Amino acid sequence: MVHEHDVIIVGAGLAGLRVAIELVKDFDVAILTKVHPLRSHSVAAQGGINAAMGENDSWETHAFDTVKGADYLADQDAVEILTREAPITVIENERWGTAFSRKEDGTIAQRPFGGAGFPRTCYTADRTGHNLLHTTFEQAMRLGVKIYEEYFVTSLVRNESHVVGLTAMEISSGEVLGFAAKAVVIATGGFGRVYARSTNALINTGDGCAISLRAGVPLKDMEFIQFHPTTLFGSSILMSEGVRGEGGYLINTEGTRFMNTYAPEKMELAPRDIVARAISTEILEGRGFENEYVHLDLTHLGKERILERLPGIREISMHFAGVDPIDEPIPVQPGQHYSMGGIDCDKHGATSLDGLYAVGEASCMSVHGANRLGGNSLLETLVFGRVVGATVGEYLKSAKSESHDIIDEEVFKTRERLQEILFRESGESPADIRKELTEIMDAKVGVFRRPEEIEEALKVIREQRKRFESVALGGSDKKFNYSLIRTLELENLIDLAEAIALGALMRQESRGAHWRLDFPKRDDERFLKHTLVIMSDHVMRIEYKDVNLGQFEVKERTY
Amino acid sequence: MMFRIARSREGGEINHYDLYKIQTRKGMTVLDALFQIQDKMDASLSFRYSCRGAVCGSCAMLINKEPRLACRTQVSMVIDQSMKLKPFPPIIEVPHGWDKETEILIEPLPNFPILKDLVVDMTKFFDALEELKLWESPTDGDETRIQSPKDRKKIERYVNCILCAICFGSCPVNYEKEEYLGPAALAKAWRFNQDTRNPDAKKYLESAQQPKGTPMCDLIMNCVKACPKGVAPGGAIRKMK
Numbered sequence: 001m002v003h004e005h006d007v008i009i010v011g012a013g014l015a016g017l018r019v020a021i022e023l024v025k026d027f028d029v030a031i032l033t034k035v036h037p038l039r040s041h042s043v044a045a046q047g048g049i050n051a052a053m054g055e056n057d058s059w060e061t062h063a064f065d066t067v068k069g070a071d072y073l074a075d076q077d078a079v080e081i082l083t084r085e086a087p088i089t090v091i092e093n094e095r096w097g098t099a100f101s102r103k104e105d106g107t108i109a110q111r112p113f114g115g116a117g118f119p120r121t122c123y124t125a126d127r128t129g130h131n132l133l134h135t136t137f138e139q140a141m142r143l144g145v146k147i148y149e150e151y152f153v154t155s156l157v158r159n160e161s162h163v164v165g166l167t168a169m170e171i172s173s174g175e176v177l178g179f180a181a182k183a184v185v186i187a188t189g190g191f192g193r194v195y196a197r198s199t200n201a202l203i204n205t206g207d208g209c210a211i212s213l214r215a216g217v218p219l220k221d222m223e224f225i226q227f228h229p230t231t232l233f234g235s236s237i238l239m240s241e242g243v244r245g246e247g248g249y250l251i252n253t254e255g256t257r258f259m260n261t262y263a264p265e266k267m268e269l270a271p272r273d274i275v276a277r278a279i280s281t282e283i284l285e286g287r288g289f290e291n292e293y294v295h296l297d298l299t300h301l302g303k304e305r306i307l308e309r310l311p312g313i314r315e316i317s318m319h320f321a322g323v324d325p326i327d328e329p330i331p332v333q334p335g336q337h338y339s340m341g342g343i344d345c346d347k348h349g350a351t352s353l354d355g356l357y358a359v360g361e362a363s364c365m366s367v368h369g370a371n372r373l374g375g376n377s378l379l380e381t382l383v384f385g386r387v388v389g390a391t392v393g394e395y396l397k398s399a400k401s402e403s404h405d406i407i408d409e410e411v412f413k414t415r416e417r418l419q420e421i422l423f424r425e426s427g428e429s430p431a432d433i434r435k436e437l438t439e440i441m442d443a444k445v446g447v448f449r450r451p452e453e454i455e456e457a458l459k460v461i462r463e464q465r466k467r468f469e470s471v472a473l474g475g476s477d478k479k480f481n482y483s484l485i486r487t488l489e490l491e492n493l494i495d496l497a498e499a500i501a502l503g504a505l506m507r508q509e510s511r512g513a514h515w516r517l518d519f520p521k522r523d524d525e526r527f528l529k530h531t532l533v534i535m536s537d538h539v540m541r542i543e544y545k546d547v548n549l550g551q552f553e554v555k556e557r558t559y
Numbered sequence: 560m561m562f563r564i565a566r567s568r569e570g571g572e573i574n575h576y577d578l579y580k581i582q583t584r585k586g587m588t589v590l591d592a593l594f595q596i597q598d599k600m601d602a603s604l605s606f607r608y609s610c611r612g613a614v615c616g617s618c619a620m621l622i623n624k625e626p627r628l629a630c631r632t633q634v635s636m637v638i639d640q641s642m643k644l645k646p647f648p649p650i651i652e653v654p655h656g657w658d659k660e661t662e663i664l665i666e667p668l669p670n671f672p673i674l675k676d677l678v679v680d681m682t683k684f685f686d687a688l689e690e691l692k693l694w695e696s697p698t699d700g701d702e703t704r705i706q707s708p709k710d711r712k713k714i715e716r717y718v719n720c721i722l723c724a725i726c727f728g729s730c731p732v733n734y735e736k737e738e739y740l741g742p743a744a745l746a747k748a749w750r751f752n753q754d755t756r757n758p759d760a761k762k763y764l765e766s767a768q769q770p771k772g773t774p775m776c777d778l779i780m781n782c783v784k785a786c787p788k789g790v791a792p793g794g795a796i797r798k799m800k
C-alpha cells in the first residue's frame with residue numbers, strides 16, 4: 001500500500017514545521033520525521049535569531065554583514081529575502097507565543113553577535129531554539145498537521161523529470177512503506193556527524209542530502225564546514241563564546257596562555273576561526289593534553305563569579321565531563337558546528353528536479369556562503385519555511401499526480417536491501433567504519449586543509465564504502481532497530497564525506513571556513529563560484545556555478 | 560562496571576534482564592554506555608536518543624530506580640545519587656539478582672506502555688497537550704507584544720520544560736490513574752495562564768482544573784525532585800488547585 005498526500009515534508013525541525021504550517025490550510029500535507037518533532041536538532045540552538053529591529057539598524061546592514069561574513073559567496077538575492085523578512089518572522093513567532101527575553105521597556109531584547117554591526121540577535125536566554133521549536137510545534141498541533149512520527153526516510157522516488165514520492169521505514173515495526181506526493185520538501189537539517197567531533201545532535205546525519213544526491217540532485221558548497229573553537233572534550237557539547245567573554249583562559253600543557261602567540265591583543269577573544277586554528281595548532285604541535293585538547297581555565301574567576309555568570313556552563317561541565325570548573329579547568333577542543341552546504345536550490349527552495357524542494361540547514365540557497373553568521377540559521381529556517389511553503393503551494397495548483405508503480409518497485413528494492421544487511425551473519429562492524437570515517441574527517445578535512453591529506457581522506461572514505469558493502473549488525477530485531485537506522489545513516493555519511501572532501505580538494509583557495517594551507521588567499525578569479533557535486537552511476541563529479549552578486553561589491557574580508 | 564538492562568522484545572512487559580560489562584572512561588554518561596553495548600555487544604538493544612546534551616528530552620529512563628536523562632547521567636555518579644522519591648511499585652520492586660553495589664540497573668520509564676526494551680509509548684503524554692489545547696490562538700497584528708522582564712520571569716521556569724516525561728514517570732498518581740493528565744501538561748497550562756501576553760489566559764486554567772487534571776494531584780512532589788530542568792510542576796499545580 002502507498003500512502004498518498006499532496007505534499008510530503010521530510011523533517012519536523014523549525015524548517016519542516018514552518019513549511020507545513022504554510023500549506024496545511026489549502027493542501028493535504030504530511031510530515032515524516034525520524035524522531036518526535038521536539039527532539040529535532042533545532043531544539044538545541046542557544047544564542048539567538050537575527051533581525052534588524054533596532055532603531056538605527058536596517059535590513060541592508062544585516063544583508064551586508066551576512067554577505068561579508070559569507071566571504072562574498074552568498075547569493076545576494078537570497079540574502080535580501082532572509083534579511084528583509086527577518087523582523088516579520090520574529091514578530092510572527094512572538095505572536096505565536098515564543099517567550100523572548102525582554103528589555104526594560106518590554107520590547108524584545110537583542111544581543112551583539114560575532115560579525116554583526118548592531119546588536120540584532122533576539123534570544124530567549126540561552127535556549128532560543130528550544131523556545132522557537134516548542135512554539136512552532138504548538139502551532140502545527142493547533143492546525144492539525146499530520147505527522148508520521150518515527151519514520152526513517154530511506155530513498156526518493158523519481159521518474160524522468162519529476163519526484164513522485166519516497167520510501168520510509170516505520171521504526172516501530174521495521175516495515176518499509178511507500179509514500180506518493182506531487183511535491184516533496186527536504187528539511188532534514190545538517191550533517192555534522194560526518195565528523196567525530198561535532199556539536200550537532202547524534203541524529204544530524206544529512207539523510208535528506210544523501211538521498212537527494214543519489215536521486216541525481218546536485219549538492220552545493222559542501223566543503224564549507226564551520227568549526228567552533230571550544231567544544232567539551234568527550235561529548236563535543238558547545239561551550240559558548242560567553243565563557244571566554246567572562247575571562248576564561250586557554251592553556252596548553254606548558255601552562256601558557258598560548259593565544260599570546262596568535263592574537264596578542266585580543267587573546268582569547270579573537271574571532272572564532274582564529275581561535276579554532278590556534279587550538280588546533282597547539283594540539284598538532286604536541287602541546288595538547290593527551291594530544292587531544294587544551295584547557296579552558298576559569299578557576300581564577302572564583303566560585304562566586306562562576307556561579308553567578310556561568311551556571312549553565314558549570315552544569316554542562318559537571319554532567320557531561322565530570323569536571324567542576326570552580327576547581328578544575330574544562331577540557332576543550334574545536335569541533336564541527338554548522339554545515340553551510342547542502343542541496344542545491346534557488347531562493348524559493350526549488351531544486352533541479354521538478355517537485356523536489358529543500359529548506360533549512362539541509363538546503364543551500366545560499367544565504368551563508370563560505371561562512372554562516374551566528375543567529376542567521378534559525379532565521380533561515382523560519383523565513384524560508386514560509387517562502388518555500390508558498391512556492392510549493394503555487395506549484396501544487398497545477399501539478400498532476402504521477403504514476404505510483406515505480407514507488408512499489410522502489411519499496412520492494414529497499415526492503416530487499418535492508419533484508420540483506422539484516423540477514424548477513426558476519427561482516428564489517430558499522431561502529432568501526434563510522435569511527436574510521438569520522439576520525440579521518442576530523443584529522444584531514446578539518447580546520448586546516450592540505451591537498452595530500454584530503455587525498456588520504458578520500459582514500460579512506462572510499463575504503464569505508466567498500467567495507468560497508470559487507471556490513472553486518474549482529475543479531476537484531478525488526479522493531480525499533482536503531483542499529484539498522486544508525487547503519488543506514490552511516491551509509492549517508494560516507495557519501496557526504498566524499499562530497500565534502502572532493503569539494504575541499506578542488507577548491508584551491510582559502511575562503512571563509514575553508515582554509516587551504518597551500519592556497520592561503522581568496523581567489524575570486526577562479527573561485528568566486530559555488531561548487532556543485534553531482535552523482536551519476538555512483539560516481540561523483542564537480543562542477544561550478546556562478547554566485548548571484550548584487551548591491552554589495554566583492555571586497556577583502558577584514559574585521 | 561556492570562549494567563543490568565531490562566529487555567522486552569515484543570513490548571508490553573519486561574521479559575528478562577541482560578547483564579553487560581562496560582569499559583568505562585572519565586566523563587562517560589549512561590547514554591555512552593548504552594551505545595557501547597549497541598555497537599560492541601548487542602545490536603538488538605533499543606533506546607531513544609537525539610541531542611546527547613539534555614535538551615531534546617528523548618532519553619528518559621529508570622536508572623537505578625530513579626527516572627533520569629541517560630545523556631546527563633555520569634556512570635561514575637549513579638550509585639551515590641538519590642532523589643529521595645516517595646516510593647511506588649515500579650521504583651520499589653527490584654529484579655531478582657540485582658547487586659546494587661556493583662551494577663547499574665536500567666529500565667524503561669515507568670507509567671508508560673513498553674514498546675521495546677527501553678522505548679516506551681508516549682502517546683498519552685503528548686495527547687494531554689492536545690487535549691488541553693496548550694498553544695496560543697494568535698490574533699492578527701504586525702508588531703510584537705510588550706512584556707516586562709519581570710512578567711517574562713514569571714513564566715521562565717515553566718518555559719524551560721523539555722517534555723521529557725520524567726515527571727510523569729515519577730508520579731505515583733500517574734501510576735495508579737490511567738486518566739491523570741500528569742505534571743508536565745498541567746505546568747504548561749500554568750505557563751500559558753501566567754503569560755501576560757495572553758488575551759484569554761483563563762481558558763488554560765479552566766481546562767487544567769477539570770477532574771482528571773489538578774484535582775487528581777496529591778501534591779506528592781516527586782515531579783519536583785525528579786525534573787532535570789528545575790521546572791517544579793508540582794508548585795504550579797499547587798497554585799492552580
Ligand SMILES: Cc1cc2nc3c(=O)[nH]c(=O)nc-3n(C[C@H](O)[C@H](O)[C@H](O)COP(=O)(O)OP(=O)(O)OC[C@H]3O[C@@H](n4cnc5c(N)ncnc54)[C@H](O)[C@@H]3O)c2cc1C
Pocket residue numbers: 010011012013014015016032033034035036037040041042043044045046047048049050128129151152153154187188189190199200201204206207208238337338359360361362374375376377378379381
Ligand atoms: C549547538 C548548536 C547551537 C546552535 N545555535 C544557533 C543559534 O544560536 N542561532 C542560529 O541561528 N543557529 C544556531 N544553530 C544552528 C541551527 O540550530 C540549525 O541550523 C537549525 O536549527 C536547523 O533546523 P532545520 O529545521 O533545518 O533542521 P533540524 O532541526 O535539524 O531538523 C531536521 C529534521 O529532519 C528529520 N530527519 C532527518 N533525517 C531524516 C530521515 N532520514 N527521515 C525522516 N526524518 C528525518 C529529523 O527528524 C528532524 O525532524 C546551532 C546549532 C548547534 C549545533
Ligand code: SF4
Pocket residue numbers: 719720721722723724725726727742743746785786787788789790791792
Ligand atoms: S516538567 Fe521537567 S520532568 Fe516534566 S517533562 Fe518538563 S522537563 Fe521533563
Ligand code: FES
Pocket residue numbers: 607608609610611612613614615616617618619628629630631
Ligand atoms: S539525548 Fe536529548 S535529552 Fe538525552
